[in-house]
Each structure stands twice: as C-alpha cells, then as structure tokens.
Amino acid sequence: MADKGRDLKVAILSDADKFDLTAPADDLDKLGSNAQDAGRDLDDLARDAGTTAGDLNRLARAGHDVGDDVERGARDAGDAVDKLGTDAKSAAAKVEGSFRDIAQAAKRGGQDVDAGADKARRSIDDMGEEGQGTAREMAASFDGTADGISDAMQEAATNVLAALGPIGAAVGVGAGVAIGFIRGQADKAREAVGELVGELIDAGGRLDRQGVLAQLRKFAEDGTITDLAAEARAGKVDIGEYLRAMSGDSDALSRVRQQLVENRKAVEAESDARRAANMVTTDSAHATQDQILALVNMGDNLDETAERYGLAADAAGAYTDAAGLNAEAVANFTQALDDFADPATVYSDTLAGLEEKERARATAAAEATEDTTDSWEDLVKDVDVSVDGYLDALEETVKAQEEWAGNMTTLARRGVDQGVLEQLARMGPEGAPLVAKLTDASDAELKRMNDLFRRQGTAAATSTAESIAAGAPAIAREVQEIREDAKRRLSNPVNLPTTITGPGGAAIAAVRRDVMNNLRPVVIPTMLQAVPTSTWSRFIP
Amino acid sequence: MADDLDAFARACRDTSRQLRRLPRELRAALSSEVQPRVAVPLAAKIANAYAGPWAAPLAASTKARKLADPTVVIGGRRRVVSGGASGRQLVYGATWGGGGVRVSTVTRRTRNGGRPATYKAKTTRQFRGKANDRIFPTIRANGVWILDEFADIVDDVIRKGVTNG
Numbered sequence: 182m183a184d185k186g187r188d189l190k191v192a193i194l195s196d197a198d199k200f201d202l203t204a205p206a207d208d209l210d211k212l213g214s215n216a217q218d219a220g221r222d223l224d225d226l227a228r229d230a231g232t233t234a235g236d237l238n239r240l241a242r243a244g245h246d247v248g249d250d251v252e253r254g255a256r257d258a259g260d261a262v263d264k265l266g267t268d269a270k271s272a273a274a275k276v277e278g279s280f281r282d283i284a285q286a287a288k289r290g291g292q293d294v295d296a297g298a299d300k301a302r303r304s305i306d307d308m309g310e311e312g313q314g315t316a317r318e319m320a321a322s323f324d325g326t327a328d329g330i331s332d333a334m335q336e337a338a339t340n341v342l343a344a345l346g347p348i349g350a351a352v353g354v355g356a357g358v359a360i361g362f363i364r365g366q367a368d369k370a371r372e373a374v375g376e377l378v379g380e381l382i383d384a385g386g387r388l389d390r391q392g393v394l395a396q397l398r399k400f401a402e403d404g405t406i407t408d409l410a411a412e413a414r415a416g417k418v419d420i421g422e423y424l425r426a427m428s429g430d431s432d433a434l435s436r437v438r439q440q441l442v443e444n445r446k447a448v449e450a451e452s453d454a455r456r457a458a459n460m461v462t463t464d465s466a467h468a469t470q471d472q473i474l475a476l477v478n479m480g481d482n483l484d485e486t487a488e489r490y491g492l493a494a495d496a497a498g499a500y501t502d503a504a505g506l507n508a509e510a511v512a513n514f515t516q517a518l519d520d521f522a523d524p525a526t527v528y529s530d531t532l533a534g535l536e537e538k539e540r541a542r543a544t545a546a547a548e549a550t551e552d553t554t555d556s557w558e559d560l561v562k563d564v565d566v567s568v569d570g571y572l573d574a575l576e577e578t579v580k581a582q583e584e585w586a587g588n589m590t591t592l593a594r595r596g597v598d599q600g601v602l603e604q605l606a607r608m609g610p611e612g613a614p615l616v617a618k619l620t621d622a623s624d625a626e627l628k629r630m631n632d633l634f635r636r637q638g639t640a641a642a643t644s645t646a647e648s649i650a651a652g653a654p655a656i657a658r659e660v661q662e663i664r665e666d667a668k669r670r671l672s673n674p675v676n677l678p679t680t681i682t683g684p685g686g687a688a689i690a691a692v693r694r695d696v697m698n699n700l701r702p703v704v705i706p707t708m709l710q711a712v713p714t715s716t717w718s719r720f721i722p
Numbered sequence: 723m724a725d726d727l728d729a730f731a732r733a734c735r736d737t738s739r740q741l742r743r744l745p746r747e748l749r750a751a752l753s754s755e756v757q758p759r760v761a762v763p764l765a766a767k768i769a770n771a772y773a774g775p776w777a778a779p780l781a782a783s784t785k786a787r788k789l790a791d792p793t794v795v796i797g798g799r800r801r802v803v804s805g806g807a808s809g810r811q812l813v814y815g816a817t818w819g820g821g822g823v824r825v826s827t828v829t830r831r832t833r834n835g836g837r838p839a840t841y842k843a844k845t846t847r848q849f850r851g852k853a854n855d856r857i858f859p860t861i862r863a864n865g866v867w868i869l870d871e872f873a874d875i876v877d878d879v880i881r882k883g884v885t886n887g
Contacts, residue, residue, distance in 0.1 A: 187810070187813065188795055188796060188797025188809075188810050189795065189813045189817070190787075190794075190795045190796075190797075191792070191793065191796075191857065192789070192791045192793040193734075193760075193791060193792040193872070194734045194735065194738035194791045194792070195734075195735060195739070195870075196736040197734035197735060198734075199858060319762070423863075439873040505831070
C-alpha cells in the first residue's frame with residue numbers, strides 16, 4: 182500500500198506552480214505537440230476535413246489569445262471529426278477535451294495575470310504617488326515634536342516600502358504583506374529618529390532643535406534621506422550615525438570619517454588577500470571598486486558637510502556677535518536712560534547748582550564789601566534743595582529724557598543705523614541736543630551720517646559676514662536676513678510714554694519699565710536665539 | 723505567457739516566504755482568519771469532489787491547517803477504512819493510482835563473472851488504473867477565489883493591525 186510516510190500537504194502560495202499558474206503554459210506546450218500528433222492523424226484520416234492539423238497548430242500557438250478562439254476552434258474540430266471514423270473521433274475527442282481544458286485554464290490564467298499585472302502597476306503607481314505625497318505632507322506638517330517626526334517617518338516608510346512587493350501586488354497581497362512586514366521596521370525607524378533628535382539636542386551640537394528639524398525636513402522633502410541611507414549601507418556605516426554626521430554633528434562627523442578609513446582599509450586588505458590567493462574575478466574587482474567609490478563618495482559628502490557647517494558656525498558666530506551688539510545697544514540705551522533720570526543724580530546736580538549759585542552770590546557780595554578781608558566763604562550761606570526745587574529739576578530731567586527717547590525712536594524709525602543709535606546713546610545726556618537736531622535733519626543728511634558712522638567703525642561682525650558672503654552666498658544671505666530682521670525689529674516704533682503720571686522716582690521707574698517692556702518683545706527673542714541666558718536675563722526687569 | 727506565469731508562481735512563493743518572516747502576532751492574526759475563510763471552505767470543496775470507493779474516507783481525512791498560507795492536508799494516521807488503511811495510505815494511490823512496475827538492477831556473481839541482472843517488481847496493485855485526482859483540479863478551479871479571498875484577508879488584518887497598533 183502506498184504510504185509515503187507523510188500526509189499530502191498543499192499550501193496554496195508555496196505550491197502555486199502546481200495549480201493554474203504555470204500549468205496552463207506547460208499544458209499549452211504539451212497541447213502543441215499533442216495537436217501536431219493528432220493533426221497528423223487527422224490529416225491521414227481525412228485530408229478534406231474542415232479542420233486540419235495546421236489549424237490546430239495555429240490555435241495552439243495562439244498562446245495568450247487561445248481562450249475563445251481555441252474553444253471555438255475546438256468545437257469546429259469536434260464537429261469536423263464527428264464526420265470521421267470512430268478512431269478519428271476518439272483521437273479528436275481527446276484533443277478537443279484537452280483544448281477545452283486548456284482554453285479555460287489559459288483564459289483564466291491569462292486574465293489573472295493581466296489583471297494582476299495591471300493591479301500591480303496601479304498599486305505601485307498609487308503607492309509611489311502616496312509616498313511622495315506623504316513626504317510632502319510630512320514636511321509641511323512637522324509640528325516640531327519627536328513624535329511628529331517618527332509618525333511621519335513611519336508613514337513614509339510604510340508607503341515607500343509597500344511598493345517593494347510587486348509579487349503580492351499582482352493579487353493584491355503584496356501591499357498588505359509589505360505594510361505589515363515593515364510595521365516592525367517602522368517602529369524601529371521611529372525609535373531611531375527620535376533617538377537621533379534627542380541625541381543631537383542633548384549633545385548640544387552645533388545644530389539646535391530647530392536646526393535638526395529643518396535638516397530632517399530638508400532630507401525628507403528632497404528624498405535625500407533615502408540616498409543617504411543607501412550610501413551608508415554601501416559604505417557599511419551605521420545609517421543613524423551617517424545622518425547625524427550629515428546633519429552637522431561634528432562628533433558624528435569625526436566618528437564616521439574614522440569608520441570610513443577603517444572600512445577602506447578592510448576593503449583593501451580583503452582585495453589584497455584575494456589577489457594573493459589568485460582569486461580575483463571581474464565581479465570581485467568591480468565589487469571592490471564599487472565599495473571604494475562608495476567610501477570615497479561618502480568622504481566627499483562629509484567634507485562638504487563639514488565645510489558647509491563650518492561656514493554656518495561662522496555665520497552663527499557672526500550672528501551671535503550681532504546679537505551681542507544689539508544687547509550692548511540695549512544696555513547703553515538703558516544706561517543712558519539711567520543717566521538721564523537717576524533721582525540721586527538729579528538731587529546732587531540740583532544741589533551742586535544751588536551751591537554754585539550761592540557761591541557766586543557770596544563772591545559778588547564779598548567783592549562788593551569794603552572790608553578787604555571779607556572772603557566769599559565768610560558770606561556764603563548753607564543751601565539746601567527744597568522739595569519743590571527738586572521736583573522741578575526732576576520734572577525737567579524727565580521731560581528731557583522723554584524728548585531724548587522720543588527723538589531716538591524717531592531716528593530709528595527714519596532708518597538711522599543701529600550702530601549710529603548706539604553711538605548716540607553712548608553720548609548720554611550730552612548727546613541729547615545732537616539727537617534733537619538730528620530729528621530735524623533731512624534724509625540725505627541722515628544717510629550721510631549713517632555712512633560716516635559706518636566708515637568710522639565697521640563692526641567685526643559685518644566683516645565676518647562679508648567674508649562668509651564671499652565664500653557661501655546662501656549662508657551669507659541667511660545671515661543678512663537675520664541681521665535685517667533684527668534691525669527691522671529694533672527699528673520698530675518703541676512707543677515710549679508721552680506723559681509722566683507721577684513725579685519723582687515712581688515716574689522714572691515707570692519710564693524705565695515702559696521702555697524695557699517695549700523693547701523686550703523686540704530684542705529678547707533675538708537674544709534668546711543666540712546669546713547665553715546670563716547675558717540677556719539682566720535686561721528683563 | 724509561460725514566462726509571465728512562471729514569474730507569477732515565483733511571486734506567490736516569494737509572498738509565502740514573506741509571510742514566514744512576518745511578526746509572530748501578525749502571522750497568528752492572519753492564520754486565524756485564513757483558516758476559516760479560505761482553508762476550511764477549500765477543504766470542504768475538495769472533500770465534496772472526491773469520487774470512487776475512497777471518497778468518504780478521503781473526505782474525512784481532508785483537513786484545513788491553521789497557517790497564514792492557505793493550507794489543506796489530506797492524510798492522517800487514523801484508520802479510515804475497514805481494512806485498516808489510514809488516510810495517508812489512501813490519498814496517494816487514490817490520487818495518482820498504483821500498480822506500477824518497479825525496476826531494480828543488481829549485479830550477481832556467476833561463473834562467467836559479474837553480470838547485471840534486471841528484476842521487475844510490481845508495486846501495490848490496489849489502486850491500479852484508479853488514479854483519480856480530485857484535489858488539484860478542485861484547487862485549480864478555485865484558484866482565483868482563493869487568491870482574492872486571501873488578499874482581502876491580508877488587507878483586512880493589516881489594516882486592523884495598523885489602525886490598532
């Protein structure tokens with residue numbers, strides 16, 4: 182008894198070739214020879230029969246179109262041979278049966294394949310479009326969180342990798358299977374990207390969080406991330422590490438460089454060993470060449486990145502300098518305000534003025550007396566600042582301060598350079614008349630003054646920015662935009678208060694507070710981005 | 723067309739391989755859907771298709787496996803006929819027949835030296851002339867339905883998994 186020792190197991194997908202997939206094709210081939218044989222018989226039996234072996238052959242060879250034609254042909258063949266003898270009929274019936282089976286199978290198989298192929302094409306096209314769309318959506322909808330990135334990455338990876346299953350796509354399986362299959366991979370990608378962002382931020386590398394997001398967004402937008410991953414794979418370098426390096430992380434840059442050197446040594450050593458063993462083949466030589474080219478290519482990319490981020494770092498430095506100057510300007514302005522309106526100074530100045538007046542009066546009195554021994558010191562009286570006098574002096578000072586601040590604002594609004602404003606602020610109260618006069622100056626005069634001040638002291642940051650501009654226009658443009666932005670923000674109307682609501686220190690404090698409150702939204706965000714906390718925090722009242 | 727079909731068959735095998743690489747949970751989810759929706763109905767169709775004296779025992783020996791790849795198994799060690807034959811012993815003969823001739827060639831030492839001798843032995847004759855394959859034609863006839871159903875299941879399961887996951 183036939184016992185093969187195991188059950189008959191039929192797994193549909195694994196054993197697909199046993200069903201209607203390759204079988205119809207094989208059967209068609211078989212049919213071809215059967216038909217030829219039968220045709221010969223039929224020829225012998227009835228040369229004048231309606232259907233000849235040639236007809237059968239032609240039908241058999243029709244291949245893909247065998248369906249209806251073959252069925253029809255088979256029916257014709259059957260009808261024709263019905264007229265023949267019993268043997269011929271038997272032979273023809275065999276052929277007819279084969280035809281009918283094959284016709285059905287071929288028709289079904291052909292339709293399946295055609296439909297499958299169309300479906301596959303459509304699926305892949307759809308998935309490709311979806312992948313691109315998702316990348317775009319991902320780039321546009323970054324919410325700045327690590328979750329946002331990894332979700333988007335997962336979605337993109339899912340859509341792109343799903344296109345890798347053309348087989349299943351033929352029956353609509355591939356997409357689902359591939360999506361399921363990469364779910365695990367997508368989770369890993371989520372972790373890797375989250376880790377990458379976290380590490381870069383924690384490491385306090387050159388790129389801050391925004392920089393990392395921007396870089397990843399750029400990678401995702403232009404599809405570079407896929408190329409970079411492929412490069413890393415080709416160079417046998419950790420993909421995350423390579424992405425980090427290409428994002429400007431200097432530590433990762435040096436690590437990947439080191440890795441590239443080691444990999445290249447390994448490739449060369451392997452190649453040498455193969456040569457020594459006389460086992461070099463064309464394929465192995467090409468493979469070695471490809472590997473080395475991949476490593477060299479990665480090295481070039483890293484160099485380019487290092488250069489780019491070096492320039493960016495310089496630009497950031499220049500920006501920091503510029504922000505520092507802004508901060509200094511604010512400090513000067515505040516100091517100038519202090520100088521204008523320090524109550525103690527007002528008191529002492531008032532007192533000194535009164536003493537001076539009294540001394541002048543006593544001197545005049547001494548000169549007028551006949552006693553030559555009289556000195557002005559014998560005649561001078563103690564003076565004191567009355568409350569009214571002090572308040573009058575203070576009010577005058579505060580008014581002067583208001584006017585000065587208003588004039589500075591006017592100048593800023595009329596386009597006077599920040600550097601010029603700083604210089605004017607540094608002059609303090611002594612510069613107030615000049616400031617007042619400048620408000621009446623023409624635009625041409627102000628422009629001339631701007632030029633003169635600029636020539637007199639070109640800031641180091643400017644020269645740095647210019648040198649960067651010469652080497653890297655894009656970065657320079659960015660720096661310039663930042664500078665322009667900062668300037669624009671600083672030149673916004675400051676809305677200094679126009680009335681003093683209370684006398685004395687309270688009024689002065691109010692002025693200071695209002696000035697700082699008006700400056701804060703303008704200056705602080707700029708400083709927050711580039712200046713250490715200790716530098717800017719003291720400007721917040 | 724043969725090339726297309728070969729490629730298609732290869733693609734199916736690749737899909738089967740991919741199924742084995744799926745995460746275990748996903749594979750289990752697929753299996754539990756594929757068995758009742760594809761494998762069991764297919765086994766029933768095959769069982770109905772049997773004909774001849776062994777139709778009933780073969781029908782009782784046709785089972786659906788719980789696998790991601792729709793799988794039907796015919797056999798088993800349980801005795802299904804009065805003579806004591808198991809399903810496993812019946813299925814091959816019933817499908818492909820029996821009663822063939824096995825040819826053996828041995829070298830026998832004689833006075834004239836070594837000389838090859840050919841022996842012919844009859845194989846089991848129980849199924850001689852009774853080859854009646856109902857399994858593969860049934861699967862072939864239901865091929866399109868199987869693949870469509872399987873594709874729907876995969877899509878459903880993956881979609882559910884992605885949504886819930």
